Amino acid sequence: MMPISLTELVRLLEQRNHIFSADPTVITEQLRQNHQDNLSKLHRRAELIDRHHELADRLNRHQRRIQWLLYMAAAVWFITGFMGTYGLMQQSALNFFVVLMGILGMNTIMLFIWLINVCFRRQTQSITIPFLYGKHSDAVGQAIAQLDADTMFRPHTMWRRSVVMHRLTLMGLMGMFVAALLLLLVRQYRFTWESTLLSNQTMTHAIAYLAWLPEKLGFDVPTASAILASRNHLDETNAATWGSLLLGSLLCYGILPRLLAWGVSVWQTHHHQPELNLQLPYYQNIIQRWQRKIVDSDQDYSPDPIRQSPAITLQAASQHWAVAVDMLPQNNPQWYQDVLGQEWLNQNVVASRDEWVHLAQTAAAQPVQLLVAIRAAQTPDRGTIRRLASLGTNVIVWLWTDSTSDSSTQERLQQWYDVCEQYGWTWVKCNNVKSL
Numbered sequence: 001m002m003p004i005s006l007t008e009l010v011r012l013l014e015q016r017n018h019i020f021s022a023d024p025t026v027i028t029e030q031l032r033q034n035h036q037d038n039l040s041k042l043h044r045r046a047e048l049i050d051r052h053h054e055l056a057d058r059l060n061r062h063q064r065r066i067q068w069l070l071y072m073a074a075a076v077w078f079i080t081g082f083m084g085t086y087g088l089m090q091q092s093a094l095n096f097f098v099v100l101m102g103i104l105g106m107n108t109i110m111l112f113i114w115l116i117n118v119c120f121r122r123q124t125q126s127i128t129i130p131f132l133y134g135k136h137s138d139a140v141g142q143a144i145a146q147l148d149a150d151t152m153f154r155p156h157t158m159w160r161r162s163v164v165m166h167r168l169t170l171m172g173l174m175g176m177f178v179a180a181l182l183l184l185l186v187r188q189y190r191f192t193w194e195s196t197l198l199s200n201q202t203m204t205h206a207i208a209y210l211a212w213l214p215e216k217l218g219f220d221v222p223t224a225s226a227i228l229a230s231r232n233h234l235d236e237t238n239a240a241t242w243g244s245l246l247l248g249s250l251l252c253y254g255i256l257p258r259l260l261a262w263g264v265s266v267w268q269t270h271h272h273q274p275e276l277n278l279q280l281p282y283y284q285n286i287i288q289r290w291q292r293k294i295v296d297s298d299q300d301y302s303p304d305p306i307r308q309s310p311a312i313t314l315q316a317a318s319q320h321w322a323v324a325v326d327m328l329p330q331n332n333p334q335w336y337q338d339v340l341g342q343e344w345l346n347q348n349v350v351a352s353r354d355e356w357v358h359l360a361q362t363a364a365a366q367p368v369q370l371l372v373a374i375r376a377a378q379t380p381d382r383g384t385i386r387r388l389a390s391l392g393t394n395v396i397v398w399l400w401t402d403s404t405s406d407s408s409t410q411e412r413l414q415q416w417y418d419v420c421e422q423y424g425w426t427w428v429k430c431n432n433v434k435s436l
Contacts, residue, residue: 003043004274005059005147011282012143013055018167021052022338028289031341033428035312038287045286046343051338058140070164074171082174089183093234096191096242103176103246104254104409107169111257114162114402148210155272159265166262173254180250184243189209191242193227200228207245214248221245312396312426314342323347323359325374325384329400329430336371339428344371360390373398376429377409380419387422397427 014024027048031041088102151157163274170339183189195203204227211221222230222245226238278287314320320343322336330334336344350359363370370391378384388395397420401409413429420427 003046003276004276006050006056007043007046007276008147008150009055009059009140009143010049011280012146013139015282016139016143018139018143020049021054022049024049027338027341028286030338032290033312034314034341036314038278038290041290041341042276042278042286043284048338048341055140058144062144062328070167073168075161077168077172078175081172082179083175085176085179086183087186089180089189092188093190093192096193096230096246100246100249102283103180103250107173107254107258111261114165114261118162136210151274156269156272156274159268159272162265163262163269166258166265170255170258170262173250173258177247177250177255180247187198188236189239189243190236192230192232194232200231203227203231210249211245213252216247217248217252218246219248219250239306259386312340312428314340315367315369315394318369318394320344320369320371321363322371323373324349325372326351326378329373329375329402335373335400336398339371340396355388356390360387363391368394370395371398372396373400374416375399376401376413376416379412380415385419385423388425393424395425397425399427400430 010020010024013020024045027045030048031045034041034044036044047056085103088099091122159308193203198206204224207227208224211219215221220241222238222241226235228240229235230238230242276283278284320342322339324335326349328349333346337348347359350356362368372388372391372395374397375385388397397416399413416429419425
């Protein structure tokens with residue numbers, strides 16, 4: 001499942017007032033201090049909103065249904081190609097061109113139609129299969145159906161449809177090739193060709209052009225004398241060369257061109273990656289919430305300076321641990337959940353000297369980024385600072401306050417800001433943590 005699919009699904013559901021497992025407004029605010037690019041934050045926001053992975057599971061089930069449908073369709077195309085060729089070659093006396101057109105005719109027409117659509121960028125209608133979306137009365141199923149409809153004519157999806165079409169046609173051609181090969185191995189056929197309008201010379205040249213590429217690939221082809229001998233006559237002498245030419249034509253003018261078209265479609269699918277339209281009002285509104293801009297038309301107004309933490313960078317290669325100093329924030333064991341849009345591994349509370357030593361040793365043995373919860377009203381004494389310093393500089397200090405905070409708490413906050421700047425720690429301030 002692509003992240004863009006989940007992000008778009010969350011957008012469609014939120015616009016329909018769907019109730020998620022996490023509050024989108026709270027998640028949006030929590031990601032305000034995350035300094036990733038907007039696209040990464042939007043994807044992360046969708047993951048956090050889908051906290052219980054209900055939407056991701058629905059998308060995965062939807063993709064699995066499509067995949068199984070494609071497997072069944074491939075099997076049907078192979079069997080259809082096999083049975084069609086088997087029926088076409090039931091008689092022992094075969095008209096070479098009738099068999100050849102019966103095997104390659106429809107494939108060639110379909111390939112030319114595809115080329116025309118690609119050259120002129122014509123859009124083809126797609127068929128919607130209801131059972132792919134589960135219960136259509138379900139809001140999530142309706143949103144997934146809408147998501148597929150919205151992306152139907154985007155370049156990536158159009159080329160993906162081409163990949164599927166060529167893959168199915170290749171399965172049909174492989175069924176034809178296998179049937180023709182098996183029948184030629186176990187049956188004795190006699191080939192002939194007939195024409196009312198074309199002369200011997202014209203047909204000899206035409207078959208020579210047809211046989212040029214198969215001959216280059218090592219297939220036996222009929223000679224000029226064999227071609228003339230087979231006109232209106234069932235010739236067993238040269239039946240093997242005619243059968244070899246039939247197989248070579250099926251490979252060279254059916255399978256190989258379709259395989260080339262499939263390769264081009266796969267390359268174009270990778271070249272046209274799906275993109276999130278950040279210009280939609282929904283995404284613009286979220287991005288504007290994350291942008292910190294102060295508009296003040298009063299030239300003589302000088303606001304009080306606001307202490308801002310340096311840019312917080314979440315290191316993808318590191319583990320992310322959350323630990324509380326001395327006490328849990330208002331006895332809330334889930335205080336670390338979704339802070340900065342990151343999943344943190346809870347390391348509980350550190351209070352004693354042994355617990356601090358163990359934490360420092362464990363953190364030093366591997367790349368770890370620590371989220372340390374400290375009550376803002378606590379004085380930054382030398383003992384606490386020394387213990388924090390033993391954890392290194394890869395520390396994010398999470399300063400929390402509660403409803404009992406007063407003016408002295410603001411003074412402590414300024415002291416903590418000074419300490420964090422001195423030791424190179426970043427910080428996050430959380431107001432009025434609520435208990436569970």
